[in-house]
Amino acid sequence: MDKLRAMELFVATAEQGSFSAAGRHYGLSPASVTRRIDDLEGQLGVSLLHRSTRAVTLTENGERYLQDARDILDSVRAADTAAADRQERPHGLLRVHSRTMFGVSVLSRLQPAFSDAYPDLVVDLHLSETPARMREDGFDLDFRIAPPTEAGLVRRRLFLSRRILVASPDYLSRHGTPRAPTDLAGHACLGYWISNEPVYWRFRLPDGEIELPMTCAFVSNNGLVLLNMALAGRGIALLDDYTVADHLAAGRLVQLLPEIRVTNATFDEGVFVTYRESSYLPGKLRVYIDFVVRNWSDALRNGDGFGPVA
DSSP states (O other), rough: OOOOHHHHHHHHHHHHHHHHHHHHTTTOOHHHHHHOOOOOHHTTTOOOEESSSSSSOOOOOHHHHHHHHHHHHHHHHHHHHHHTTTTOSSEEEEEEEEEEEHHIEEEEHHHHHHHHOTTTTTEEEEESSSSSHHHHHOOOOOEESSSOOOEEEEEEEEEEEHHHEOOHHHHHHHHHHSSSGGGGGSOOOEEESSSOOEEEEEEEEEEEEEEEEEEEEEEOOOHHHHHHHHTTSEEEEEHHHHHHHHHHHHHTEEESSSSEEEEOOOOOOEEEEEEOOSSSSOOHHHHHHHHHHHHHHHHHHHSSOOOOOO
């Protein structure tokens, strides 16, 4: 029995919840996956999985073995990667997940130059508004706007950022410019909304913080949609500074209440890169992270918009 492959199949089955899903991932039939895990259980002398017609779940022994198996497989992959890195330029597939606006505003702009620098490394970039499940979905890197809370993940804050209020000159000429947070009540606000809870914006003033409910003219769970609405003169949006830097520099948007910090989440804002904890950081992860840091800095987004990639 190939024990490492059996462990891989067991981990995939536990994470995906079925023999069929694990089989699809490794190009095997459900019966073949079942047989190999049966053999593993027989060799160990314990039952790892509860099997039913509806689902596959872990036994108590299976829960303990799952973490050990993950650690062993991560160590094997790290050893393989370290050996390959010593011999070759980064190559293969790098699966990257990112929040939509950071991916559109930054990663997509850097990709052409990155491809030129590392032609043998294929980047598979996925964008969404929710953090990736690193192990279950097979991502190597995840760019988030908040640090991870899951066990077994490493976080690194790459950049400081802040959210700012913006509107188009056309909108302001028609509706006036708010001079204080309370003035926003008379304006068309564009809210980021991913739950059934009301939209609140928090303001940090000299005498303390206040939180105001926003009556929104439009809401979306996608920052790019809110940016386009603001550019179209439809209202005031609260967006990350790096997503609007070039629009501010070109005069397409105007920052409002620039002396006041504002957020819809936390004031401890930034862009974090997350990856699975390992004794060795694979070369393909290292070169990608370093490339992003080297070619997109605070100076770029706080100056005249996005400059050329160095």
